[in-house]
Amino acid sequence: MGCNCSSDYSDSDWIENLDEICEHCNCPIPPQSCNPYTDQLIPYHSQHSPPTSPLPDKLVVAIYSYEPNHDGDLGFEKGEKLKIINKDDPEWYLAESLTTGQQGYIPHNFVGMTRVETEPWFIKNISRNEAMRLLLAPGNTQGSYLIRESETTPGSYSLSIRDLDHNTGEGVKHYRIRNMDNGGFYITTRISFNSLKELIQHHSRDADGLCTKLVKPCQSRAPQKPWWQDEWEIPRESLKLEQKLGAGQFGEVWMGVYNNDRRVAIKNLKIGTMSVEAFLAEANMMKNLQHPRLVRLFAVVTQEPIYIVTEYMENGAKFPIKWTAPEAINYGTFSIKSDVWSFGILLTEIVTYGRIPYPGMSNPEVIQNLERGYRMPKPENCPEGLYQVMGMCWKENQDDRPTFEYLRGLLEDFFTATERQYQE
Template sequence: MATKRWVPGTQCVAKNDHTKPKAAELAYRKGDILTIVEIGTGKGVYKAKHNKTGEEGLISASNVREREAIRIDPSLSLMPWFHGKISGPEAVNKLRPMEDGLFLVRESIRHPGDYVLCVSFAGEVIHYRVIYRDNKLTIDNAQFFYNLIDMIEFYTKNKGAIATTLQKPKQKEGTKSAEAELSKAGWLLDIEKLTLGESIGEGEFGAVYEGEYMGQKVAVKNIKCDVTAQAFLEETTVMTKLQHRNLVRLLGVILHNGLHIVTEFMAKGNLVNFLRTRGRSVITTNQLLRFALDVCEGMEYLESQKLVHRDLAARNVLVSSDNVAKVSDFGLAKVDSKTADNAKLPIKWTAPEALKKEKFSTRSDVWSYGVLLWETFSYGRQPYPKMSLKEVKEKVEQGYRMEAPEECPPSVYTLMRACWEADPGKRPSFRKLRDKLKRELPTCDTATGS
C-alpha cells in the first residue's frame, strides 16, 4: 500500500521509541507528537519538529502515524461514570459484580439538585451524598469542588473522606470515555507539563490564560462548568479536523479542573485592539488588505469543510507575532443551527436572515465578513457608530448600509456592499472574495509570513 505523502504542518504520533538517533535524526519516545516541517530527500523520510522539545531532525514515516482527527460522536463523554437520575437500588445493581473502587455518580432522587457518589467496597455499595453549597460540591464539608469532573479526579488519587480511592468507573451504557478517545488519538496533553501564566481574556464560558507547554508559548481556555465542558467537547473534536495557516491551531486538551483547551499563542492579540492601538500612521492599506485576505482564506477553508462560524468579527481574529491574521473560536461555532438565543447574537455582525429566521449559512458568515472588512478599514471602529442595536436591526432590514470608512479603497467598499446583499444567494462566496482581494494585492507576495 502506497503511503500518503504528508504536507508540512501534519502532526504525527510516534509508534515506538527512537532514543539513539544517528546524526541529523530526531530522538523521540513512543506517543510523542511530532510536526512535519518538510519532506526529506529519501523515500518516506521527513524533517520533523518535536512538539515538546522543539528540536528538529529527520524521521522515518514507518515509525510514526498521522495524528487522527476525532470523530464527532455524541456518545463521547467527559463523565462516562455519570448515570443521571437512577435510584439507589438501581445503582447497586449496576455495580455488580462488586469490586473495590468500582464507582458511579447519580443524581439524587430524594434531594433534587444534589448528587450521590456510589462506591463498591468490601462487598457492599456505599452511597455518599454530594451536597451543592455556595456553587461548589462537597461530601464532607472539608473538600470543595467546582464540578463533578474535579471531584472524581481528586478521589481517584486521594481517599479523603471515602472508604477507598476510586479505581474503576462504571460507564453508563451507550457512552464512551472522552479521555480514552482523546488519549488514543494523541490529543490529550499532560497537566504536569503546563505552566499557566496570567489571564489574557475573559471569555463567555471561562478565562483564557497565557501559558507554556513544553517550552512552547500557548493560550489556554479553561471551562470549569462540567455541562459547558461537555458541550465544548463537540466543538473541540471539530477543531481536531481543521488545519489551516489562517485558523488558530488546537494543540490539545487537558482534563483537569474541567476542560483546558490549549491552542497556539497569538502574540499580538485580537485584530480590533491591534488596529486601534496602532492606527493609520503605523498600518498601511496593504497590511489591512493582507489581514482581510488572511481571514478570507481561513473562512474559505471553513466553507470547504461545510462549517459555519456564526460569530465572525474582528474581535475573534487573532494576530501572530509575524502579523498573520488567524480566525479563532471557529471550533466554537454552534453545531446545531437552532439557537433561539437571540439575546446572545452579535446583532451588528449578524445577517438579517439569521436574526429573523435563525438561518445560518456560509452566506450569513459572508455578511459578517463584510462587517469585519468595515472594522478593518476603519482601524477597529465599532460598526454602526452611534446607533442602538434596535436601530441597527430596523434600519438594516429597511435597506440601510454603512458608508465606506475614511480613505477606504472604493474597490474594497464594493466588496463590503456585495457581502451585504439582502438576498443571501446574491452574496459572493469566500472563494470569489479571495480572488478579488488577491487582485487588490498585486504588488504583495501573498506567501509572506507563512
C-alpha cells in the first residue's frame, strides 16, 4: 500500500522534537488531537493570517494602561474594553470606553484587535532577534517565554523560550507552532491543541519535548505611544538634551527627552547650515515618509539653531557609514547626489572584487577622516581614469558631483577605450 502522508512538508521545514516519522517517505505523521472526539487533523501551510479569534466588530481590549497626555486623549486601564468609532488616523483611533462612556483618541499599539493580542505572552510585530533580546533582558529567567508571529512562515506563530544550557550558558530556543486545518495548533507531532492558550497551559505543566517547561510570560514594557499628529513645530523648551551621541560638519546628535516622558534623538544644526525655508520644505517631505523600516521624523524646532526630532533607536543604528555621503551621515540629507557618492564606493568594490571600503578603519574613524578631507587611495590595479571617476563622485560639495547621466556616458566612453586597447 502507498503512503498516505501529506506532501506539504519540504526539507526546509523545521519542526523541533519531530518524533513520529513515516517509514515510507520521512514525512511527519499528523498529530493526535487533545480532543478524543475530534477526527485526526492534517497539518497545512496557511498563506493567510493565523486563526486569531477576532474580537466582536469594532471592539478592542487594552493591552497596556494609558495616561492621557493631550487634550482629546482617552485614558484607560489594562484590560479595559473600548469601542472603535473612527480609524482614519492609522496611529490614533477615536474610541469610546465601555467602562466610563468617555470618548477620545487612543494609541493603536496599546490595544489588541484579536483575543490572542490581549494575552500576556503574545508580543506583536517583533523579529526573532528582538524576541531574544527581550527574553535575555533583566527580569526574565529560565522558562520565560513569548509567542510571536513567524517571520519565515506567514500565517504561523513561533514560541521563544529562555533556557539555560550548562555548556553554552543562557540562550533562547525557538519552536515553530504549526496550524491545523480546524484552527488548532501543534509543535510536536504527538499532540495538538484547540488554541494557543491550551498549548501554553500544557507546556506550563510539562516541558513534554521542549527545552524546559514554560514558567512565566516574558516581561516587556509598554511600547512608545505614536507621535501626536499636531505636534510638528514644537518649542525648544519641551526638549531636554541628555547625552551627546555624535557630531559632524553640520551639527550634533543628542539623545534627549520630549515633554519629560518620551525618549527621542535630537539633531541640532549649526547656524547657517541651510535656510529655514529650505529646511522646512525638506522636513515636510520627510514627515510623510512613514515606514516600519525608516527612522521616523517626529517634529522640528524652526528657530535657529534648528532642531530635528526623530525616533530614538535604543539598540544603535545599522547605518552603512562606509557607503554614505558626509551630508547624509551628519545631517540625514539623502539625495540623488548622495547616491552618486555611494556609486563611487561601489566602483571600489568592483575593482577590489568585493573588499570592504576603508579597510582597517572603524566607522567613527571613517567619519573623522572624511571631515578632514580624506579619500580612499587608488586601489591596486585600478586604471587612473576610473579612479578619477571615483574622485568626481566623492566631491565634498554635492553640487560638484556629476549626474548619473554624465557618469553613464563617461563610463561607456571609458570602457570603449579600454576595449580598443585590448584589441590592439
